[in-house]
Amino acid sequence: MxxxxxxxxxxxxxxxxxxxxxxxxxxxxxxxxxxxxxxxxxxxxxxxxxxxxxxxxxxxxxxxxxxxxxxxxxxxxxxxxxxxxxxxxxxxxxxxxxxxxxxxxxxxxxxxxxxxxxxxxxxxxxxxxxxxxxSPREVPPPPNPEKARGQTLSSSESAYWLNEFRDIEEMPETRAMMGNEMGFPTDAEIAEIEREIEREFREGKGNHRGK
Structure with a gap:
């Protein structure tokens, strides 16, 4: 509820x-x-x-x-x-x-x-x-994994999903799955993860061009 x-x-x-x-x-x-x-x-x-x-x-x-x-x-x-x-x-x-x-x-x-x-x-x-x-709110369609490669969400799509999942940390199911002792990643950890993903993405594109 x-x-x-x-x-x-x-x-x-x-x-x-x-x-x-x-x-x-x-x-x-x-x-x-x-x-x-x-x-x-x-x-x-x-x-x-x-x-x-x-x-x-x-x-x-x-x-x-x-x-x-x-x-x-x-x-x-x-x-x-x-x-x-x-x-x-x-x-x-x-x-x-x-x-x-x-x-x-x-x-x-x-x-x-x-x-x-x-x-x-x-x-x-x-x-x-x-x-x-x-002004009815439009729900973005489910993403297509093949078409979504290398694409980013629009501002409206990002706002929608951030709103939908803004309370996920408070959900008891989430805490039970993650474990209270684990906690959630800090802003610095999230930034590092994003950098790693970006590096892998660039390397993947370079390898793809070399083939």
Missing amino acids: RLLIDGYNVMFAQGLVGKRVGPDHFRKARTLFLNKLSDALGPLEAHLTTVVFDAATPPHDLPPQSRHKGMTILYAVNDEDADQRIEMLIAAHSAPKTLTVVSSDNRIRQAATRRKAKVLTADLFLADIESRKR
Whole structure:
């Protein structure tokens, strides 16, 4: 999970629901919200997104946990409210620095800040979604090893992949694989590796010309 959303909090900010609406309106508005959200996020990010709703008006035909267009949808049926469920999810997250929590609720924002998760208000998140609609982010295609020899990534491709993997050091899977005692290479070590690769590349081109 990379994105944790306080569902009704964002829906209220978007103006989809008010305080005096019936269950049918809630269900229709919720479905509309989830459809638009999934479309804006795209399939990859939607798969890493969890949306939590209060259980006052859960759909009768859905369990407390379900999937909607790739996203995980939770209804706080056995909790005091959605805030409590979100707090529990934040507390249980194995790599909170990789998590973005979306809510304008102070209680949730404080819980996220304590665990050093990123926090966005509902308004800021909605503004980000709107900007994605105007300028959708393109995912670079998988590299072709044969065509990629001697080529470098464009600035947009580099920015995309740096953003995607910026939190890799915090992932527990990475730490388990690398071992905490090994640590990650320093800037000087990375620079030396890059120089070695450059030397091998130049030597390889020279040998290729000599054939």
